Amino acid sequence: MSIEVVNESGAEGINEMMLIDVAGFALGRMDVHPAAELTISLVEEKTIADLHVRWMDLEGPTDVMSFPMDELSPGAGRPDAADPGPAMLGDIVLCPDFAGRQAQLAGHGLDHELALLTVHGCLHLLGYDHADAEGEKEMFALQNTILKAWYDDVECRGVVYQPKPTGLGAFPSAADRQDLDKQMKQLGSIPPVAEPAVRETPQPPDTMA
Template structure:
C-alpha cells in the first residue's frame, strides 16, 4: 500500500479542480516522506463554514467555525482498551488489516480558506495546501499548544510547502 488521498466535496462555494487534488496529493507524498510515513490513507473533505462550525461545536466544544479539523485514527489514549479482532480466515484478516492503514480525516472549510488567503495575501491554493499539511501533521500527533511545538509544526509545514513552490 502507498500513501493515498481520498477526498470528497460537500460545499458549493468553490469547484475543486483536478489540479488542486494533484497538488494536495503531492503535498501528502512530500509530508509523508519528511515524516517517514509511506503507507496509509488520508480522507479529506471540503465543507462550508456552517458544516465545520457544527463539527467544531460537537467534537471540540468550540462554538464557531474554524479553518481545518483533523480526526486521527491511529492515536490511542492510555485508558483506551485495545480492540482485539478474532478472524476466521486470511481474507477477513486482510480486510481488517486495511482498517489500521487509515491515518484519519481532515476537514477543510473552503469559505474560511478563501477569507484567510485574502487576509494573508497569498493564493487560495497555498492556503488550502497549508491547511492540508497542518491537518496531516495533526494526524501524526503534532500539536501547537505552546510556542516550541508551534514553531516545530510551522517549520515542518513551511518546508513541505516550499518543496512545491507554495511560499508566501
C-alpha cells in the same frame, strides 16, 4: 499512499489533485508508511462549525480540523518504526469559504492556503500540535519546511499548480498566524487552525463521506 478527496463544500475550482499531491509529499517527507490511507474532506462553513463545537467545544467555523484514527506521537507510522502504525491515518476537514477569507488577509490565493492547511492537518494526524510554545514553534517550522520543499519538488517535476507565493504570510511563523487569528476575530470569525480531534472509534464524524 492512498489519499481520497471528497468535496462537499459547493466550492468550485478546487484543485483536488493538488491537495492529493501536497498531502502525499508531506506524508512521504515524514516517512509515513506507504500503505497509509488518508481522507481530505472539503465542507461548508455550517458543517465545520458543527464539527468545531461537537469535537472541540468551540463556537463558529474554522479552517481545518484533523481527526486521527488513533492518537499518534511524532514518529509513529514510519517504515523504520517497530510498529509501522495504522494503515488509516485519519481525516482532514477543510473549509474553503473560511480559508478563502483567511487567504485574502494573508495576501495569497486560496490554493496556497489549502495546501498550507493540508500540511498542517497532516502534521496533526502524525501527533504534532501547537498546544505550547515549544510545540508551536516546531510544528510551524516543520510545516514551512515541507511546504517550501513541495513547491521546489513540483517545479522539478514540471507539474503546474498555483505559483509559489512570495508574500510575508505565505510561510507563516506561529506569531504570524496568531496575528492573522486576531484579524479574523475582528471580522467576527473564530480563530482558525484547530487542534486535532481524537476519535474514540474508527468511524469518521457524520459529516464525512
